[in-house]
Amino acid sequence: MIYLDNAATTKTAPEVLEVMMPYLMDEFGNASALYGPGTRGKKAVNEAKRRIAETIGASMEEIYFTSGGTESDNWAIKGVAEAYREKGRHIVTTRIEHHAVLHTCEYLEKQGYEVTYLEVDGEGRVSTEAVRRAIRSDTILISVMFANNEIGTIQPIKEIGAIAKEENILFHTDAV
Ligand SMILES: Cc1ncc(COP(=O)(O)O)c(C=O)c1O
Numbered sequence: 413m414i415y416l417d418n419a420a421t422t423k424t425a426p427e428v429l430e431v432m433m434p435y436l437m438d439e440f441g442n443a444s445a446l447y448g449p450g451t452r453g454k455k456a457v458n459e460a461k462r463r464i465a466e467t468i469g470a471s472m473e474e475i476y477f478t479s480g481g482t483e484s485d486n487w488a489i490k491g492v493a494e495a496y497r498e499k500g501r502h503i504v505t506t507r508i509e510h511h512a513v514l515h516t517c518e519y520l521e522k523q524g525y526e527v528t529y530l531e532v533d534g535e536g537r538v539s540t541e542a543v544r545r546a547i548r549s550d551t552i553l554i555s556v557m558f559a560n561n562e563i564g565t566i567q568p569i570k571e572i573g574a575i576a577k578e579e580n581i582l583f584h585t586d587a588v
Contacts, residue, residue, distance in 0.1 A: 500550030
């Protein structure tokens with residue numbers, strides 16, 4: 413088979429499979445339980461959190477594992493909308509987000525939030541200036557994906573993150 417959809421989903425890397433195998437085959441116990449396979453599973457989850465945190469410059473307590481991309485996007489966007497509803501109800505995103513983000517934004521629009529959907533250029537890239545122009549006094553979240561799942565365009569998320577920080581607005585990226 414020649415697989416041509418790697419922008420959306422890739423084959424599990426052999427080194428990932430190797431590290432995961434013991435937990436898929438033998439140490440699959442409930443990680444919240446007190447018995448051996450459970451506590452060993454918990455230890456492995458915590459070690460994974462520690463390594464991810466170290467890689468991205470976060471603390472272990474800030475890392476959460478979910479069932480996948482859709483749940484994560486829903487959790488992040490609806491969570492911010494709920495927590496910041498008194499501050500404002502405006503969200504900035506792009507037209508080319510995955511449905512996990514777009515459908516969540518559509519849901520929030522029905523709940524009274526306003527969403528600005530930024531256009532992208534011929535290569536699928538959003539301009540940082542457009543992000544800056546879209547920001548309002550009631551903007552609570554900017555959500556721009558890292559790499560597009562259909563055309564592979566990588567967005568300037570470092571620059572967009574810096575703008576969000578400067579404007580004191582939370583920034584979410586769907587980095588699936
Ligand atoms: C960019 C992007 N966001 C979100 C998702 C949804 O992820 P999941 O299928 O894990 O819910 C995908 C899935 O392909 C994706 O490519």
